[in-house]
Amino acid sequence: xxxxxxxxxxxxxxxxxxxxxxxxxxxxxxxxxxxxxxxxxxxxxxxxxxxxxxxxxxxxxxxxxxxxxxxxxxxxxxxxxxxxxxxxxxxxxxxxxxxxxxxxxxxxxxxxxxxxxxxxxxxxxxxxxxxxxxxxxxxxxxxxxxxxxxxxxxxxxxxxxxxxxxxxxxxxxxxxxxxxxxxxxxxxxxxxxxxxxxxxxxxxxxxxxxxxxxxxxxxxxxxxxxxxxxxxxxxxxxxxxxxxxxxxxxxxxxxxxxxxxxxxxxxxxxxxxxxxxxxxxxxxxxxxxxxxxxxxxxxxxxxxxxxxxxxxxxxxxxxxxxxxxxxxxxxxxxxxxxxxxxxxxxxxxxxxx
Ligand code: TXA
Ligand code: MG
Numbered sequence: 001x002x003x004x005x006x007x008x009x010x011x012x013x014x015x016x017x018x019x020x021x022x023x024x025x026x027x028x029x030x031x032x033x034x035x036x037x038x039x040x041x042x043x044x045x046x047x048x049x050x051x052x053x054x055x056x057x058x059x060x061x062x063x064x065x066x067x068x069x070x071x072x073x074x075x076x077x078x079x080x081x082x083x084x085x086x087x088x089x090x091x092x093x094x095x096x097x098x099x100x101x102x103x104x105x106x107x108x109x110x111x112x113x114x115x116x117x118x119x120x121x122x123x124x125x126x127x128x129x130x131x132x133x134x135x136x137x138x139x140x141x142x143x144x145x146x147x148x149x150x151x152x153x154x155x156x157x158x159x160x161x162x163x164x165x166x167x168x169x170x171x172x173x174x175x176x177x178x179x180x181x182x183x184x185x186x187x188x189x190x191x192x193x194x195x196x197x198x199x200x201x202x203x204x205x206x207x208x209x210x211x212x213x214x215x216x217x218x219x220x221x222x223x224x225x226x227x228x229x230x231x232x233x234x235x236x237x238x239x240x241x242x243x244x245x246x247x248x249x250x251x252x253x254x255x256x257x258x259x260x261x262x263x264x265x266x267x268x269x270x271x272x273x274x275x276x277x278x279x280x281x282x283x284x285x286x287x288x289x290x291x292x293x294x295x296x297x298x299x300x301x302x303x304x305x306x307x308x309x310x311x312x313x314x315x316x317x318x319x320x321x322x323x324x325x326x327x328x329x330x331x332x333x334x335x336x337x338x339x340x341x342x343x344x345x346x347x348x349x350x351x352x353x
Contacts, residue, residue: 001167002166003164004170005157005163005165005214006020006171006172007173010174010311013129015132018133019136021137022135023136023140025043025050025136029169030057030168031137031168031169031171031172032146032164032171032172033133033174034175035069035125035130035177036098036125036130036177037114037177037178037182038155038177038179039153039156039157039160040143041146041160041175042133042134042141042218043142044138044140044141044142045109045140045142046108046109046113046140048113050142051110051112057167059148060149062112063231065115065119066113066115066143066144067123067183068120068121068122068123069141070122070139071124071132071139078106078108078140079105080103080105080120081103081105083103084187084188086104087297090206093314095124096131097126098179098199098201099183100122100184100185100186100197101186102122102188103122104189105117105120105187106120113142121185123183127171127177129174131315146160147160148344151163152314153181154347155307156176156177157171157172157174159311163225170326175314178305179199179200180306180308181200181309181341183199184202184206185199186206189231192213192340194214194216194229194259195214195215195216197337198218198336198340200306200334202333202334202337219336219340240313240316240317240345241320241321242271242316242320242322242323242324244323244325244326244347245324245325245349245350246328246342246343246349246351247326247327247328248328249352251280253328254280258274260323261325262288265322265323266289271323271327272290272321272322273290273292273319273324274288274294274324274326275326275327276327277299277327278299278300279298281293290325291319292315292321294307294312296308302334303334305329306334306337306338309342310336310341313345328342328344332341
């Protein structure tokens with residue numbers, strides 16, 4: 001299959017290209033598209049055959065449910081029931097935007113899309129290209145992140161191309177995404193609303209709208225006897241090809257600890273990468289002997305850190321890095337999403353210094 005790459009200007013999206021993309025979805029094909037979080041791999045959410053194709057293109061286990069993307073709030077009533085009061089309040093506060101809600105599904109949504117579950121994950125993205133594309137596609141687009149299963153989610157169309165070239169009909173290139181980490185997922189089907197995956201919409205933000213919101217304990221916990229509630233959080237996701245270790249402690253101890261580990265790995269002939277911050281990169285340049293030192297941005301700017309994390313993990317992959325060391329980040333607010341993805345990438349390998 002030849003994969004067509006269409007460049008879309010966010011300010012003035014080409015209506016004709018979007019119409020062609022929508023047409024592919026209506027015919028049962030697959031199109032990757034930008035959202036404000038990461039690129040999605042879209043298919044018709046109401047067509048079981050499309051969902052099967054998505055699983056095949058990603059190499060993803062078919063018991064891992066897909067998110068259904070909509071482009072008008074009221075369309076939620078066609079796919080979920082009941083649409084609870086909590087759902088209405090969250091939608092009013094955070095939609096369109098980087099929040100996914102889990103509700104009981106209606107008949108219209110095939111089980112192939114929900115990985116066999118009776119619940120459905122629904123998201124109304126804010127990206128105007130995503131919205132226009134979903135509209136052209138018929139209103140209900142199932143989309144996981146547009147990476148091969150086990151690789152970091154794509155924040156640029158180039159990375160979608162790396163993973164999906166020849167497997168899907170079209171990629172809509174809308175440039176770099178704004179957030180860079182996947183949406184917050186909140187499950188509204190239990191007694192208490194529960195965060196299954198942290199994201200840009202934080203627990204604090206959710207609690208400003210709903211009184212109390214729980215967080216699935218497995219999100220930052222290495223204890224694998226606990227079973228995450230979102231099937232996708234079970235898999236070793238976001239995994240770079242090399243081994244990543246997070247080094248935790250005071251800033252001075254972390255710099256010394258990472259420099260020591262880096263020199264030892266170099267002595268063994270390994271290719272070493274360091275995930276640094278603007279505040280610390282110069283120290284590693286002077287002392288670690290690492291092959292590559294990449295800054296995720298300033299600690300003062302968590303949004304920048306979130307946006308560059310997956311890109312940096314992919315770059316280390318492309319450079320065939322054997323071992324990587326990363327500093328740790330605060331796990332409050334948006335930092336919780338950053339640490340959740342970093343811990344997963346590291347397979348929870350953390351060393352205290
Ligand atoms: O930001 C995002 O959410 C991106 C963009 C493309 O919208 N999408 C995304 O999809 O991250 P995906 O498939 O990579 O991750 C969806 C997660 C998986 O961990 C899946 O198990 C969980 O959502 N999920 C989906 N439906 C669910 C359900 N009914 N119950 C529990 N977890 C569900
Ligand atoms: Mg994903």
